[in-house]
Amino acid sequence: MRDEFGTSDARDTLAGELAGTLLAWYDRHARDLPWRVPPGSNHAPDPYRIWLSEVMLQQTTVAAVKTYFERFTTLWPRVTDLAEAEDDRVMAEWAGLGYYARARNLLKCARTVARDLGGTFPDSEEGLLALPGIGPYTAAAISAIAFDRPAVVLDGNVERVMARLHDIHDPLPGSKMTLKARAEALTPQHRPGDYAQAVMDLGATICTPRSPACGICPWRDPCVARDRGTQAELPKKTPKKAKPIRQGIAYVGRTPSGDWLLEKRPDSGLLGGMLGWPGTAWAEASQDHAPPLPANWRDTGAEARHTFTHFHLRLAVQVAVIDPGQIPGDSALRLVPAQDFRPSDLPTVMRKAFDLGRTAFDS
DNA sequence: AAACCGGGGAG
DNA sequence: CTCCCAGGTTT
Missing domain, CATH: 1.10.340.30 (Hypothetical protein; domain 2)
Incomplete structure (x- = not known):
């Protein structure tokens, strides 16, 4: 041959x-x-x-x-x-x-x-x-x-x-x-x-x-x-698309006794199945504020920046001391006691938001 | 076939 | 900061 x-x-x-x-x-x-x-x-x-x-x-x-x-x-x-x-x-x-x-x-x-x-x-x-x-x-x-x-x-x-x-x-x-x-x-x-x-x-x-x-x-x-x-x-690659910038708000809430208000995300989609802070949707255009529950939410002025596979995210962080009695029963929200809460259990963008929120609580 | 999925390191 | 890297699943 x-x-x-x-x-x-x-x-x-x-x-x-x-x-x-x-x-x-x-x-x-x-x-x-x-x-x-x-x-x-x-x-x-x-x-x-x-x-x-x-x-x-x-x-x-x-x-x-x-x-x-x-x-x-x-x-x-x-x-x-x-x-x-x-x-x-x-x-x-x-x-x-x-x-x-x-x-x-x-x-x-x-x-x-x-x-x-x-x-x-x-x-x-x-x-x-x-x-x-x-x-x-x-x-x-x-x-x-x-x-x-x-x-x-x-x-x-x-x-x-x-x-x-x-x-x-x-x-x-x-x-x-x-x-x-x-x-x-x-x-x-x-x-x-x-x-x-x-x-x-x-x-x-x-x-x-x-x-x-x-x-x-x-x-x-x-x-x-x-x-x-x-x-x-080498190797040559076909050009990739530019990443758009999306924005949203994360609400870092804590009860008077120190429990954190977290949310279990749906199993499918971005950060699926992971724990995170409740917040607005992440979109390219800014949108209405929609806190997870009524409280005296305060803008920290800080933004968690994070890049995902197909977009950049700018996540504004708001904080409040919340009333556990205000939590709706049928939601994915849950209170995590301070002694059970480990920031390392969160995906990186949520850990960044926590770092900013904690700083705001401490000041 | 194209879109959807994180995060870290180099420059 | 901005690039660059790198498999599987879903639609």
Whole structure:
């Protein structure tokens, strides 16, 4: 068989050499991560820990994930432990990590594995893909890392490495299939789990988005973009839309005895299932004030600023000492006693609003 | 196919 | 401040 790259055998040999070079680099430079089994170790990874880390790592940096991973695995060492945890407890522990649908799907997935699968994770991509919160990337990653299967792992790191290695200028996300084909051609049958982690480590530590360290890259010689000097502009991406500015009001209320007035947000939508301060809707145009209950609300003059995935928010903070008797019975409002209240249980924007509101109470 | 989902770090 | 980064689900 012959094509523009020469014989398929020659292509396989080249691919094998590239994988070998990378694995040799990984053996010396693998990062020490709490969920990782170091190369050369003779014990198998725990699929539960690999799954948990991969879900936490979706759209999230290693630095941010570390403390959350340690906390979750200490509280819930096995998937069956997590499956038995209470929803609110898990949401509170996830607070600050973002993309809260991940936490809801995490619990759904743990309960499915515990109840329907005897506490054992599927070892195939297909089986994993059927579980909540596990998409193509995560299914491939778990299959490769936890079960040493030759799955094609394609995350943002691998996309960037492939685009540069092969000097592909077509913009993402349109070029995804091209990049996946390149990644597939390089995936080895020997040590595919270590290989998958090696490519992602390469992208995270050497082949970085800005100022890649080409001088110390194990793939420096075969890298076409490096040869042509185009590495800094790859991968190209289709331009993103500008984020509008939305505004709203958060009402930070406290009873005379020090209980805080909080609200459990609906399970779906922005910050779904999380605790927060009651307030107006967040819209681009300013709107009517609508306090959750009658009280002497006072504008603090302070604004919590926060950026979500698709808009910037400016949240004005008002405070009041409230009367518990004014709370409507049928609302999502709840009083949280001072000794039970932890700001760290709130999503970041609500924690910012609390910091401003507390300052106003104290002054 | 496009919109909806947070947060942190670099510059 | 402004950019830049990065998977899954829902519609």
